[in-house]
Amino acid sequence: MQLFGQILVNGILLGGLYGLMGLGMGLVWGVLKIVNLAHGALIMLGGYALYYLYTKAGIDPFLGLPLAMVAMFVLGYVLQTALLNLIVRSAQLNTLLLTFGLDVVFVYMAQLLFSADFRTINPPYAGKNVTISGVVVPYAQFGAFLVALVLAGLLFLVLDKTRTGRAIRATAQNLIAARLYGVNPKRIYAITFGTGAALAGAAGGLYGIVSQITPYIGVTLTAKSFVIAILGGLDKPLGVIGGGLVLGIAEAMAALYLDPTYTDIISFGLLVLVLVARPAQLLGRA
Amino acid sequence: MTPALLEIASLSAGYGEVPVLSGVAMVIRPGEIVTMVGSNGAGKTTLLRAISRVIGARGTLRFDGRDLTALTPEQVFGLGLVQVPEGRQLFDRMTVEDNLRMGTYRRRDDARIQQSFERVYQLFPVLAERRQQIAGSLSGGEQQMCAIARGLMAAPKLLTVDEMSLGLAPVVVDQLLGVLGEIRKQGITVLLVEQDVFAAFSVADRGYVMETGRIVREGAVAELEKDPEVRKAYLGVQ
Numbered sequence: 323m324q325l326f327g328q329i330l331v332n333g334i335l336l337g338g339l340y341g342l343m344g345l346g347m348g349l350v351w352g353v354l355k356i357v358n359l360a361h362g363a364l365i366m367l368g369g370y371a372l373y374y375l376y377t378k379a380g381i382d383p384f385l386g387l388p389l390a391m392v393a394m395f396v397l398g399y400v401l402q403t404a405l406l407n408l409i410v411r412s413a414q415l416n417t418l419l420l421t422f423g424l425d426v427v428f429v430y431m432a433q434l435l436f437s438a439d440f441r442t443i444n445p446p447y448a449g450k451n452v453t454i455s456g457v458v459v460p461y462a463q464f465g466a467f468l469v470a471l472v473l474a475g476l477l478f479l480v481l482d483k484t485r486t487g488r489a490i491r492a493t494a495q496n497l498i499a500a501r502l503y504g505v506n507p508k509r510i511y512a513i514t515f516g517t518g519a520a521l522a523g524a525a526g527g528l529y530g531i532v533s534q535i536t537p538y539i540g541v542t543l544t545a546k547s548f549v550i551a552i553l554g555g556l557d558k559p560l561g562v563i564g565g566g567l568v569l570g571i572a573e574a575m576a577a578l579y580l581d582p583t584y585t586d587i588i589s590f591g592l593l594v595l596v597l598v599a600r601p602a603q604l605l606g607r608a
Numbered sequence: 609m610t611p612a613l614l615e616i617a618s619l620s621a622g623y624g625e626v627p628v629l630s631g632v633a634m635v636i637r638p639g640e641i642v643t644m645v646g647s648n649g650a651g652k653t654t655l656l657r658a659i660s661r662v663i664g665a666r667g668t669l670r671f672d673g674r675d676l677t678a679l680t681p682e683q684v685f686g687l688g689l690v691q692v693p694e695g696r697q698l699f700d701r702m703t704v705e706d707n708l709r710m711g712t713y714r715r716r717d718d719a720r721i722q723q724s725f726e727r728v729y730q731l732f733p734v735l736a737e738r739r740q741q742i743a744g745s746l747s748g749g750e751q752q753m754c755a756i757a758r759g760l761m762a763a764p765k766l767l768t769v770d771e772m773s774l775g776l777a778p779v780v781v782d783q784l785l786g787v788l789g790e791i792r793k794q795g796i797t798v799l800l801v802e803q804d805v806f807a808a809f810s811v812a813d814r815g816y817v818m819e820t821g822r823i824v825r826e827g828a829v830a831e832l833e834k835d836p837e838v839r840k841a842y843l844g845v846q
Contacts, residue, residue, distance in 0.1 A: 399617060426783075452668075485709075485713065487712060488706055488709060488713075489710075489713060491699065491701075491702060491706075492699050492710050493697045495700055495701055495702065496697055496699050496700070498662070498693065498697055499693060499697035499698070500699075500701065500710075501662065501681045501682065502660055502662070502681060502687040502690075502693060502697070503685060503690075503710050503711060503713055503758070503762070504682045504686055504689050504713040504714040504762075505682065505713060506680070506682050534769070557701075597822070
């Protein structure tokens with residue numbers, strides 16, 4: 323029973339991070355109607371950004387996170403303005419091709435610049451933990467989980483309460499009316515993609531703290547983000563975190579009761595299930 | 609004579625290579641309610657889209673002394689030329705209040721925005737009751753009220769309303785026509801595009817009749833109502 327509790331906690335902590343990965347994916351998907359195949363690559367780049375902020379500049383990873391997010395926001399904003407605005411809201415195949423191309427470019431750039439070695443962001447408190455009634459809670463994992471929750475809450479508030487957030491929702495819901503009411507969609511797209519990239523970057527940084535980064539982590543993470551975004555509902559930040567929790571717990575349980583190699587089978591099995599069970603949502607939103 | 613608020617001359621517009629409008633000329637003066645009537649497919653909605661710069665157009669298009677032809681829809685909106693589009697086009701999954709707030713997207717005068725809310729809720733008390741309701745769950749008439757209210761929240765100089773009566777019960781149409789009269793008293797000029805000619809003529813000062821992309825009749829509503837051709841084609845009387 324104690325083992326079950328431990329695995330549940332592990333799953334929840336991992337699930338929060340997964341939710342953060344799904345958040346950026348779902349936001350971009352819901353507003354720009356782009357299934358961003360480079361989302362995992364953005365996560366990876368965010369991981370390296372935080373890694374170098376820590377190892378070269380000596381900034382604590384949790385303090386460096388906002389910096390990495392700003393850098394990723396700028397990258398996303400520029401990408402959208404210079405490239406993706408050319409094909410936004412065009413045929414789905416165009417958006418898939420372009421983001422797939424970006425993914426390839428980012429992965430090989432990372433391989434050239436950062437090498438293929440495994441990297442871990444390893445602050446002094448990385449190995450420390452607290453034991454609550456027999457269940458071990460590592461500080462770093464718990465911190466990552468909290469950051470994911472806070473970012474999801476912030477995103478919800480920004481979308482719900484601010485002028486720009488309303489414009490983002492308006493653009494997603496009715497592009498014609500948004501234009502008639504003074505919204506410049508290309509600017510909103512750039513802000514949205516920048517925000518998606520910043521969230522991906524935050525997820526990547528946290529991933530580097532709790533796990534390891536290589537240039538190749540993105541592919542599976544893109545697929546997982548896809549599943550999570552659909553499980554949670556694209557424009558519901560808090561729902562997406564829920565989707566992440568489902569996946570995190572399912573993976574942790576599979577590793578315990580089946581075999582650790584089953585974790586990816588679980589997430590990709592969910593992917594297949596989602597594709598079979600929720601095609602209406604896919605078609606309606608994509 | 610007061611200078612025109614909206615001035616259109618030899619305007620042509622269409623979709624891609626397909627021309628819809630040709631040689632359209634029209635003038636709207638401040639404080640007027642002008643209606644554009646014509647049957648389905650005559651090009652009325654296309655004209656409004658051209659005015660709002662959602663589609664391209666050639667010819668003269670001036671609003672409040674500014675040339676519109678080089679502007680984007682956002683800029684036209686910013687000048688105070690606001691469209692209430694056909695089919696309402698509300699932000700369906702937002703609350704009524706958020707829809708109204710979207711009307712204020714280009715405004716910075718927070719104190720006045722509060723006044724606009726009060727005025728709009730006075731015109732449409734039902735919207736005040738439903739301000740936290742999701743717009744997509746309103747009845748058709750309430751949705752049209754919400755769409756007009758959203759337009760008013762932009763503090764427009766000219767409000768263009770496309771097919772306001774479409775799909776609504778006569779009693780609701782009458783109520784909305786009354787609101788247009790109220791709006792004019794507040795100094796807002798109105799261009800009402802309608803298929804329901806009876807309804808349009810009941811509130812407008814002047815009218816234009818459009819057929820297959822051209823203006824075929826224009827004049828004061830009192831004169832148009834007496835015109836035998838208009839009576840026969842649009843009012844169903846011989």
